[in-house]
Amino acid sequence: MALLVLDNLFSDRGSKYAAAGGPAASRGEAKALVKELKRRKAFAKATHNTWAALLPEGPVKDDDGESGAGMVILRMLEREELQNHVVIVTRWFGGKHLGGDRFRHVQAAVRAYLDEIR
Template sequence: MALLILDNVLSDRGSKYAVSGGPAATRAEAEALVKELKRGKRFAKATHNTWAVLLPEEGPVKADDGEAGAGMVILRMLKRAELAGHVVIVTRWFGGKHLGGDRFRHVQSCVRAYLDEIGVAG
């Protein structure tokens, strides 16, 4: 499994964001990539590792990991980009200040950076 990690994508009021992902044809493969990411101490200690994937057989799967609504933001962007069989994980390290609705814009920015990196129009 190839896991692509884009670290330090953006920061706002102390919170830092990264985005990662890779091919996943099943929920088990998606969860294995999340687990692989969290083997890195820094990612294991992150406040949130939110992820989503459009699975060819099982359909959409998402996990907010405490960041309510963020998985749906990723899922919508994957649908718009028509990117199936590829898990995208947005990681956030909470910086002490609540970001309100800006956190969803940051999740979108991270997913957009990831899609740009792999050459998929979002």
């Protein structure tokens, strides 16, 4: 499985964001890529590794404590019609709550990832 990682995309009020992903044809493969990402020490220590994928078995997502973020990723994948691919957005919490800005940052991270693979 090929995992593409875009590290240190941007930061806001101390929170740092990254995006990663790769081909996944099942929920098991998607989870395996998330697990592979978390083998990297920095990503294992991240506050949130939120992910989503459009799979033959249906859409799947995991907020990993970042409520609503998985749905943001899923909607973007649906718009792009990107099937059988998991996209993971990682956030290291910087100590200040970002409110609604966190969703814009998730979108920006997904956009950066999609731009990279297209």
